[in-house]
Amino acid sequence: MSGTAERRLGAALVAPAGAALAVVALFPLVATAWLSLRHRVPVLGQDRFVGLANYRALAADARFWGALENTAYFTALAVTLELLLAVPLALALHHVSRGREALRAAVLVPWILPTVVAAKLWALLLQPDLGLVARLWPGGAAAVLARPALALHAAILVDVWKTTPFVALLLLAGLQSIPEDLARAARVDGASPLRTFRSITLPLLRPAVLLALLFRSLDAFRVFDVVFVLTGGGPGHTTEPLSLYAYKTLLRAGSFGLGAAISLVTFLCVVAIGLAWLRALGERSPREPPP
Amino acid sequence: MTSSRALVPLLAAAALVAGCRTHESAPAAKTRLVFRYQPLGPDPEPLRALVAAFERETGFEVALQALPNAADLAHQLLVTSLGAGGEDLDVFVLDVVWVAELARAGWLADVSGAFPPARVRADFLGGAAAAVVQGERTFAVPWYVDVGLLYYRTDLVPEPPRTYAALAAAIRAAQARSPGIAGYLWQGRQYEGLSCVFFEALWGHGGAALEGERLRLDTAEARAALSWLRGLVAEGLSPPWVATAAEEEARRAFQEGRAAFMRNWPYAWPLLQEPASPVRGRVGVAPLPGAQGPSPGALGGWQLGISSGAPPARRAAAERLVAHLTSPEANAVLAIAYGRNPARRTAYDDARVRGEAPFIAALLPRVEDARPRPVTPYYMLAADALQGELSAAVSGLRPPTEALARAQAQLDAIAGVTR
Numbered sequence: 001m002s003g004t005a006e007r008r009l010g011a012a013l014v015a016p017a018g019a020a021l022a023v024v025a026l027f028p029l030v031a032t033a034w035l036s037l038r039h040r041v042p043v044l045g046q047d048r049f050v051g052l053a054n055y056r057a058l059a060a061d062a063r064f065w066g067a068l069e070n071t072a073y074f075t076a077l078a079v080t081l082e083l084l085l086a087v088p089l090a091l092a093l094h095h096v097s098r099g100r101e102a103l104r105a106a107v108l109v110p111w112i113l114p115t116v117v118a119a120k121l122w123a124l125l126l127q128p129d130l131g132l133v134a135r136l137w138p139g140g141a142a143a144v145l146a147r148p149a150l151a152l153h154a155a156i157l158v159d160v161w162k163t164t165p166f167v168a169l170l171l172l173a174g175l176q177s178i179p180e181d182l183a184r185a186a187r188v189d190g191a192s193p194l195r196t197f198r199s200i201t202l203p204l205l206r207p208a209v210l211l212a213l214l215f216r217s218l219d220a221f222r223v224f225d226v227v228f229v230l231t232g233g234g235p236g237h238t239t240e241p242l243s244l245y246a247y248k249t250l251l252r253a254g255s256f257g258l259g260a261a262i263s264l265v266t267f268l269c270v271v272a273i274g275l276a277w278l279r280a281l282g283e284r285s286p287r288e289p290p291p
Numbered sequence: 292m293t294s295s296r297a298l299v300p301l302l303a304a305a306a307l308v309a310g311c312r313t314h315e316s317a318p319a320a321k322t323r324l325v326f327r328y329q330p331l332g333p334d335p336e337p338l339r340a341l342v343a344a345f346e347r348e349t350g351f352e353v354a355l356q357a358l359p360n361a362a363d364l365a366h367q368l369l370v371t372s373l374g375a376g377g378e379d380l381d382v383f384v385l386d387v388v389w390v391a392e393l394a395r396a397g398w399l400a401d402v403s404g405a406f407p408p409a410r411v412r413a414d415f416l417g418g419a420a421a422a423v424v425q426g427e428r429t430f431a432v433p434w435y436v437d438v439g440l441l442y443y444r445t446d447l448v449p450e451p452p453r454t455y456a457a458l459a460a461a462i463r464a465a466q467a468r469s470p471g472i473a474g475y476l477w478q479g480r481q482y483e484g485l486s487c488v489f490f491e492a493l494w495g496h497g498g499a500a501l502e503g504e505r506l507r508l509d510t511a512e513a514r515a516a517l518s519w520l521r522g523l524v525a526e527g528l529s530p531p532w533v534a535t536a537a538e539e540e541a542r543r544a545f546q547e548g549r550a551a552f553m554r555n556w557p558y559a560w561p562l563l564q565e566p567a568s569p570v571r572g573r574v575g576v577a578p579l580p581g582a583q584g585p586s587p588g589a590l591g592g593w594q595l596g597i598s599s600g601a602p603p604a605r606r607a608a609a610e611r612l613v614a615h616l617t618s619p620e621a622n623a624v625l626a627i628a629y630g631r632n633p634a635r636r637t638a639y640d641d642a643r644v645r646g647e648a649p650f651i652a653a654l655l656p657r658v659e660d661a662r663p664r665p666v667t668p669y670y671m672l673a674a675d676a677l678q679g680e681l682s683a684a685v686s687g688l689r690p691p692t693e694a695l696a697r698a699q700a701q702l703d704a705i706a707g708v709t710r
Contacts, residue, residue: 041672042370042374042396043370043374043392043393043395043396043668043671044395044396044668044669045396045397063679127532127535127540128530128531128532128535129473129530129532129540129543129544129547129549130543130544130547143530143531143532143534143535145532145535146479146531146532146533146534146535146686147531147686148686148687148688231480231481231535232480232481232482233481233679234480234481234482234534234535234678234679234682234686235481235534235535235682235683235685235686235688236481236679236680236682236683236684236686236688236689236694237481237679237682237683238683238688240679248675249675251363251367252363252366252367252671252674252675253671253672253674253675254370254671254672255672
């Protein structure tokens with residue numbers, strides 16, 4: 001089979017998948033982009049082309065910049081904390097010999113809960129009047145969710161509580177793919193456990209770490225349900241992420257063009273984050289494991 | 292169960308297609324109406340019986356389709372259907388603040404023929420009639436009403452305060468007698484409940500939100516109202532957590548016996564009087580206080596509208612269904628079976644309502660005085676901007692004056708864009 005024929009066959013084989021992608025991913029994206037160039041409020045019977053007016057409106061909109069900042073802050077802090085907590089958790093899961101299955105199942109409980117349920121659970125815990133957290137808080141009933149400085153951190157806490165096990169599981173898969181021989185060789189060479197971790201485990205874990213970062217930052221940037229349940233975006237929009245702002249604008253206020261513009265900006269941010277991590281992933285790690 | 296429910300739209304579509312094809316000579320099929328409603332309570336039976344009576348009387352068929360309980364989700368679903376032509380529903384429920392919006396969009400059938408404005412104003416409570424009659428045309432019929440009330444603890448408060456000053460004094464007195472008790476609980480979370488609380492405070496300060504078609508919030512009364520709400524928190528008359536509370540958070544704390552006062556809707560009353568309730572028999576209800584004297588509560592509640600996209604053949608049948616569901620008899624059923632306040636004045640004199648739902652019958656003066664939130668087609672657009680700024684002020688993020696200025700700028704931008 002000649003090269004061109006093979007390429008043609010390859011293209012033909014990929015075509016159905018490409019068509020499916022175009023229908024489910026590309027079409028909605030193009031439709032959203034087109035919608036974001038219009039002023040459309042169906043309830044008021046308005047639908048006209050306005051070019052970049054929606055984007056200009058967003059650029060001048062303090063609430064939009066606030067939402068962008070909230071989203072970026074939420075993503076950065078939540079993902080960082082999840083990673084820092086997941087590394088020791090993964091190591092523990094990896095090295096524990098007795099009751100490994102039971103421990104793994106126990107660790108996964110928060111991850112199994114639907115986010116809405118987890119958020120509601122924490123909302124009750126944080127409820128100032130009856131919640132457990134409020135009871136234990138020094139100085140009595142603390143209105144955590146009523147304080148702008150604390151409310152977003154509460155949402156981050158819920159996200160960390162829920163998703164750390166998932167990150168740990170990703171890292172555990174990475175740990176288990178590291179050949180035992182390397183650690184054994186290091187022990188023979190007289191390396192301390194810490195040195196082994198720093199020089200062997202961590203570099204070889206890099207792809208798994210980057211993958212976890214990719215997954216989690218894309219996910220965290222689209223946060224919706226945690227905040228929706230916990231605060232509804234309040235107090236005063238201080239916890240409102242982009243997704244919630246887009247939802248309220250689109251579906252509650254019924255302003256479709258502006259809502260589409262917010263959605264598209266969110267999408268572009270997610271693409272940028274994804275590309276950055278993929279590029280980092282693509283760089284060969286200093287010491288590739290032997291094939 | 293679910294599969295049969297999934298079949299309903301399909302059947303409706305099939306019926307439509309079939310309807311298009313029938314010859315005039317063919318025997319007429321049963322007229323089938325689609326009624327979209329929100330479940331009124333755990334027991335669907337009383338409502339089903341009401342609908343069944345209508346079916347027996349008229350020979351029509353009614354398909355009940357439940358909407359979600361969350362108002363904004365229900366709004367979203369209805370707007371989606373109506374925006375797509377509104378052919379897949381005939382009669383549906385609408386919140387009091389949607390009427391203007393949906394009427395302006397042309398999605399609500401004008402029912403002035405069957406329900407002339409003068410009759411609506413004569414039969415129904417003032418606030419409810421004002422919400423459904425616009426420009427001397429009737430666009431919906433009130434189904435039941437809701438109103439903001441002041442709940443107080445009779446064992447801590449000798450008599451309900453009529454003014455804001457008296458409320459503050461009563462809280463101080465109650466806190467002196469039982470230390471650690473919270474004062475006034477209300478809905479301060481960033482959502483529609485906070486809008487209701489704010490408009491009540493605005494009316495209580497002698498203000499009004501509408502100036503012609505324009506929403507005005509940069510007024511002295513609005514500033515006084517929002518400053519008062521913020522002051523409640525700042526001065527310890529309300530606990531800081533009211534800034535995160537919706538109806539249920541407030542009701543639970545009040546029911547636990549942790550507060551002297553609460554602003555809430557009538558639904559809380561039967562719950563507070565349950566046998567297991569710690570405050571059972573120690574709760575009173577009064578009009579909300581105001582700057583000079585009692586102030587009106589916000590009017591909530593639901594109306595029945597008819598889709599303008601429904602085929603004319605079904606229009607008359609739909610009007611009959613609305614008439615049946617909003618009859619004095621139906622008002623009494625809703626009051627007794629579901630604890631919903633009748634929208635008809637006469638229902639409050641109904642012997643069964645007085646006998647079996649005395650609390651509801653006694654609320655007549657409250658619902659007579661209740662005021663609708665600003666009747667404007669931009670309400671849903673405005674509410675989102677407004678809630679954020681109200682919440683910012685209540686939680687101490689921005690001074691009330693600044694929050695209102697920002698809200699006004701956003702409202703003007705919305706009105707400018709939408710003209």
